[in-house]
Amino acid sequence: MTKWGKRTEAIHGGIRRSQYGELSEAMFMTQAFVYPSAEAAEARFEQSGPDEFIYARYGNPTNRMFEDRIAAYEGTEDAFACTSGMAAVNGALMALTKAGDHVVSSRALFGSCLYVLEEVLARFGVEITLVDGTDNAAWEAAIRPDTTLVFLESISNPTLEVIDLQHVINVAHKNEALVVVDNAMITPVYSYAARMGADLVVYSTTKHVDGQGRMLGGAICGSRELIRGPIETYMKHTGGAINPFAAWTHLKSLETMDLRVRAQSDSALKVANALQDHEKLSKVMYPTHAKHPQYAVAIEQAASGGTVLAIEVKGGKEACFRFLNALEIFIISNNFADAKSIVTHPATTTHQRLPQEQKDALGISDSMVRVSIGLEEPEDLIADLTNALAAV
């Protein structure tokens, strides 16, 4: 558990120095571990201590440093580090459900999360109910005494819907259902899920933890009982553990994440303010911006709305493409949360394959552009956006 403030934990949390006394965390690129004797091997397999390892799929000192550090930053007892955000989401859901269970989830989900729920879990006999996550009454109506698990994205990607998390957690816990929160968009810096009582908080660490476009990774944060119980058992037998190089990169990234995300989020609010009444835009969505439909919930839950905005350019796909192609600093890509500012047209890229009625239900129109704010000068970003809008 946490000993220091979050920023101190992000730098010193979980450190395990070897006999060489290295300053920076060591990267243990090893698959397996050796034992001084057959008796020692037997003992290790019988019961391994916190700093004793067997095989990298089960655990590794570099991975463990990252797990302890992100858990300390999040404020949970423990964490399991995964190969990607989707390995984390899949692991959390598969480890905690069985045939006959009922799961309630918000509908506005990252496409792969929806696949795990609707295709994978459903195939194994788990009943799924999808609700409008912003409608508190819909959660109450959907969560039943036989509901075993509730899943949601605290802020949805890419539509930036904000869920009243405390309400959902209260309703779920009254029915003894576990709550798993995909927290990618709100970032670990502004996370409130663990504090509000979520049972598991899941991250795509590919996003703000790495934040520099290099490594895929994921983390499941929660109580020791869940993490070293069903989560670790499922993950170690199914091969979802992060590799030590990615864990090492993430350790270094955690040292600067707090500063990066705060700077990016401050810029994101500046951009939202600068664009709010722009004549070429029909919508500017940023969670803690006064015009966001769930502004009151967003501002009560978090100190910031994160690093991403969603805007709608009047004139549909054609206008969006002209806007994207006229940008000089913003890069056209499908990632977000990077030091480099990025624009995405979800309707033709990340959500291209969704049937139109599903796009409509999720609010992903041809006019929508997801805008991820990086670490550049905010004034340069605003000028780039307004110049490109002038070209529309």
Ligand SMILES: *Cc1c(COP(=O)(O)O)cnc(C)c1O
């Ligand atoms: C990116 C993302 C994921 C998947 O993460 P990967 O690291 O790409 O596997 C899951 N959920 C949300 C909300 C995301 O944004």
